[in-house]
Amino acid sequence: MTTNAVEMRGVIKRRRGKTIGPVNLALPEGFIAALVGKNGSGKSTLLRLLLKLIQPDEGEILWYGSPSSGELPLELRRRIAYVPELPGEEEGDLLPAEAARFRSHWYPDWDSALFTELMEKFEVPAATRLGKMSKGERRKYELAAALASSPRLLLLDEPSSGLDPFAWKTMIEALQAYIERRRATILISTHLVEEVRRLADYIVPMDGGRLLGMAEKDALFAAWARIWVQADGPEELAELEAELPGLMEPQMEGEGMASFVAANSSEIRKRLDELGVKVKGSRSLELEEILGLWIKGHEPAGLNSGEGLS
Numbered sequence: 001m002t003t004n005a006v007e008m009r010g011v012i013k014r015r016r017g018k019t020i021g022p023v024n025l026a027l028p029e030g031f032i033a034a035l036v037g038k039n040g041s042g043k044s045t046l047l048r049l050l051l052k053l054i055q056p057d058e059g060e061i062l063w064y065g066s067p068s069s070g071e072l073p074l075e076l077r078r079r080i081a082y083v084p085e086l087p088g089e090e091e092g093d094l095l096p097a098e099a100a101r102f103r104s105h106w107y108p109d110w111d112s113a114l115f116t117e118l119m120e121k122f123e124v125p126a127a128t129r130l131g132k133m134s135k136g137e138r139r140k141y142e143l144a145a146a147l148a149s150s151p152r153l154l155l156l157d158e159p160s161s162g163l164d165p166f167a168w169k170t171m172i173e174a175l176q177a178y179i180e181r182r183r184a185t186i187l188i189s190t191h192l193v194e195e196v197r198r199l200a201d202y203i204v205p206m207d208g209g210r211l212l213g214m215a216e217k218d219a220l221f222a223a224w225a226r227i228w229v230q231a232d233g234p235e236e237l238a239e240l241e242a243e244l245p246g247l248m249e250p251q252m253e254g255e256g257m258a259s260f261v262a263a264n265s266s267e268i269r270k271r272l273d274e275l276g277v278k279v280k281g282s283r284s285l286e287l288e289e290i291l292g293l294w295i296k297g298h299e300p301a302g303l304n305s306g307e308g309l310s
């Protein structure tokens with residue numbers, strides 16, 4: 001039985017005429033899920049709901065199988081790390097080592113060795129107060145401190161924003177190393193396709209406040225493909241569409257060739273074979289293409305709807 005780190009059931013948050021949700025999502029423990037979507041789609045709101053920084057208007061949230069009526073229990077709060085889009089002001093006057101000392105009192109499993117290692121790898125200036133750091137320097141401190149708190153659940157809101165490519169690579173490696181060592185869960189909101197590619201086990205797209213579902217990244221890439229087939233003209237392509245419902249973006253590609261996108265490409269290839277249609281070639285879709293089609297309502301095959309894993 002898989003434990004879900006968090007589960008959201010019909011969660012709705014209303015914000016000045018805009019509605020986020022209903023969100024149904026179950027994040028299995030031990031994996032990295034990437035929250036993707038356009039600006040304003042509701043990613044930060046979802047992360048803040050999971051920390052109880054804001055309260056849902058409807059629905060229920062479970063943390064490790066239990067709901068929480070008031071504030072999150074201290075035990076649990078200490079096992080959740082959050083790196084927000086913008087840092088708070090509380091630690092602004094402190095040097096990194098001073099702030100780390102404070103945090104180490106709060107987090108019982110504070111990993112000083114990891115904090116020092118990451119601060120060195122990230123080249124965070126030790127003699128600059130947090131409030132005076134550049135955006136990227138501060139972000140690197142926040143990431144080092146978040147990982148050093150030994151979280152069971154790590155919530156990262158666009159962590160790469162402001163990082164140079166070297167720091168970005170260090171962050172990716174640090175997150176991968178952390179999840180290999182611990183049975184932790186990471187939910188990361190991101191706009192970077194490469195970040196999703198490198199890190200995510202699951203992809204969770206949001207659009208206009210709606211959570212579209214949750215899909216395993218590798219299965220998603222394996223299933224979706226553009227396929228080129230022999231077709232004499234638009235009539236033949238239309239016949240093929242009638243035979244194989246669900247083909248997306250069918251188009252003629254010039255003399256004797258047509259192409260389309262299939263969400264379950266291996267099955268479609270089998271059917272094409274049975275129909276005697278010659279396949280001329282195929283390619284996997286890019287993540288942007290997959291998300292674009294998903295947002296338009298084409299759900300990937302075998303989608304985990306976020307109703308819970310078992």
Ligand SMILES: Nc1ncnc2c1ncn2[C@@H]1O[C@H](COP(=O)(O)OP(=O)(O)OP(=O)(O)O)[C@@H](O)[C@H]1O
Nearest residue numbers: 015016018020037038039040041042043044045046
């Ligand atoms: N405190 C707030 N009060 C009112 N509306 C809010 C508040 N915070 C966010 N919103 C609205 O909720 C919607 C979702 O915002 P949210 O910050 O969750 O999006 P996002 O996906 O994280 O965007 P981005 O990629 O730009 O960071 C937006 O339309 C935003 O205007």
